[in-house]
Amino acid sequence: MSSFRSRQRSQAGRHFIRPAAEHEASKPEAPAERRAPVQREAAARPPRELDLFAPCPRGLEGVLARELAALGAERVETADGGVGFVGDMTLMMRANLELRTASRVLLRLAHGRYRDERDIYALALNVDWPRWFDVSRTIKVKTDGHGSGLRSLDFVSLKVKDAVCDRFRRAQDARPSVDTRYPDVRIHVYLDAEWATVYLDTSGEPLFKRGWRDETGEAPLRENLAAGVLLLAGYDGSQPLLDPMMGSGTLLIEAADIALNRAPGRLREFGFTELRSYDAVAWEGVRARARQAEKPVAPLPIHGSDRAVQMLVKTRHNLGRVGLAGAVTLAQRDVLDARPFAESGLIVCNPPYGVRLDEQDALAELYPQLGSWLKQHFAGWTANFFTGDLRMPKLMRLTPARKIPLYNGALDCRLFVLPMVAGSNR
Numbered sequence: 528m529s530s531f532r533s534r535q536r537s538q539a540g541r542h543f544i545r546p547a548a549e550h551e552a553s554k555p556e557a558p559a560e561r562r563a564p565v566q567r568e569a570a571a572r573p574p575r576e577l578d579l580f581a582p583c584p585r586g587l588e589g590v591l592a593r594e595l596a597a598l599g600a601e602r603v604e605t606a607d608g609g610v611g612f613v614g615d616m617t618l619m620m621r622a623n624l625e626l627r628t629a630s631r632v633l634l635r636l637a638h639g640r641y642r643d644e645r646d647i648y649a650l651a652l653n654v655d656w657p658r659w660f661d662v663s664r665t666i667k668v669k670t671d672g673h674g675s676g677l678r679s680l681d682f683v684s685l686k687v688k689d690a691v692c693d694r695f696r697r698a699q700d701a702r703p704s705v706d707t708r709y710p711d712v713r714i715h716v717y718l719d720a721e722w723a724t725v726y727l728d729t730s731g732e733p734l735f736k737r738g739w740r741d742e743t744g745e746a747p748l749r750e751n752l753a754a755g756v757l758l759l760a761g762y763d764g765s766q767p768l769l770d771p772m773m774g775s776g777t778l779l780i781e782a783a784d785i786a787l788n789r790a791p792g793r794l795r796e797f798g799f800t801e802l803r804s805y806d807a808v809a810w811e812g813v814r815a816r817a818r819q820a821e822k823p824v825a826p827l828p829i830h831g832s833d834r835a836v837q838m839l840v841k842t843r844h845n846l847g848r849v850g851l852a853g854a855v856t857l858a859q860r861d862v863l864d865a866r867p868f869a870e871s872g873l874i875v876c877n878p879p880y881g882v883r884l885d886e887q888d889a890l891a892e893l894y895p896q897l898g899s900w901l902k903q904h905f906a907g908w909t910a911n912f913f914t915g916d917l918r919m920p921k922l923m924r925l926t927p928a929r930k931i932p933l934y935n936g937a938l939d940c941r942l943f944v945l946p947m948v949a950g951s952n953r
């Protein structure tokens with residue numbers, strides 16, 4: 528896997544069909560107002576080949592690359608925290624609708640070396656923004672950096688916003704407004720120590736927002752991370768699946784979507800519909816094909832439980848929101864009272880991980896009991912625990928077959944894979 532920086536370097540040679548000035552590094556330019564106005568392009572025909580990048584939770588790059596290859600993406604290349612690929616507008620729409628593990632789908636518009644904010648301004652000014660969206664659209668610019676020596680990433684965002692507005696002013700004597708809360712168009716800037724990349728966000732809201740969850744302020748597992756955990760656990764939609772600490776049911780819902788071949792983005796909207804290149808007929812075709820590939824909702828070998836009654840209520844509510852009422856079997860019970868409902872299958876769960884000392888003590892008491900419970904009842908099953916508590920297998924007195932590093936935001940976590948073969952685990 529290449530690092531983000533080396534990937535950016537290697538991508539410097541990637542091109543899609545568009546005027547060279549838009550994607551090559553440029554020298555700082557003279558102030559916009561002293562230069563000749565740019566002619567507005569009559570038609571907003573998109574380039575046939577788009578240079579795309581899908582960020583994802585760290586640790587899921589390989590899974591995401593396989594998802595992209597299955598969609599028919601070309602030049603799929605993993606980096607730290609995401610996957611680069613090439614495809615046309617249809618692929619970009621399908622990626623937004625169908626990828627389970629991506630956080631966003633970004634379109635790379637400019638990439639170049641920088642020394643200071645002026646270079647980044649010049650890079651962004653070189654992009655033909657009026658070609659991509661109408662001046663009536665509101666915008667938001669966000670900058671992230673890794674090793675950039677610049678004082679303020681917010682100041683970089685401000686300079687890029689200025690560049691976008693200046694480019695519009697030169698073309699049509701008007702500029703887009705900024706809306707930091709609900710922008711129509713999001714622009715992302717990524718900096719490493721030497722290189723700046725300017726992306727247009729084709730997703731809008733991040734893709735873990737599937738469009739069904741009530742925004743309650745609590746922090747369940749992000750949907751794309753839950754899907755990634757399931758895919759890393761080898762879940763293919765056919766095996767019996769149990770989450771005995773289901774919380775709000777995120778893993779159960781993602782599993783059911785995999786089992787029913789339902790596109791994770793089917794209930795939400797996307798940022799690309801705000802772009803000039805948006806083709807409503809093509810988009811409806813993409814959505815219709817995804818709907819045709821769905822299996823009908825029926826009872827599934829997916830079971831979930833939690834000891835907290837309010838979690839049962841919440842999961843039942845969430846299942847109803849996604850049209851899965853009755854498809855998943857639910858119960859209120861302690862994890863230690865859960866029993867297998869098939870000869871073999873997968874336990875996939877995200878146990879609580881304590882931050883406070885007393886929580887950690889309680890977990891240290893639970894883990895040996897979990898180990899005994901697995902050995903006693905779940906021979907033939909494989910348990911997959913996603914946790915930030917790295918003590919877990921040792922305290923369960925079990926040896927994981929795999930310890931897969933995975934990040935939940937900045938939190939260093941593991942997916943511990945424990946195949947329960949009768950009599951083989953101590």
Ligand SMILES: C[S@@+](CC[C@H](N)C(=O)[O-])C[C@H]1O[C@@H](n2cnc3c(N)ncnc32)[C@H](O)[C@@H]1O
Pocket residue numbers: 747748749771772773774775776777778832833834835838860861862863877878879880
């Ligand atoms: C980290 S949360 C799971 C979050 C879930 N993956 C989601 O996305 O909403 C852990 C869950 O384990 C449950 N839990 C804790 N101890 C339990 C036990 N002994 N038996 C059953 N459930 C338990 C908690 O009620 C909580 O809902």
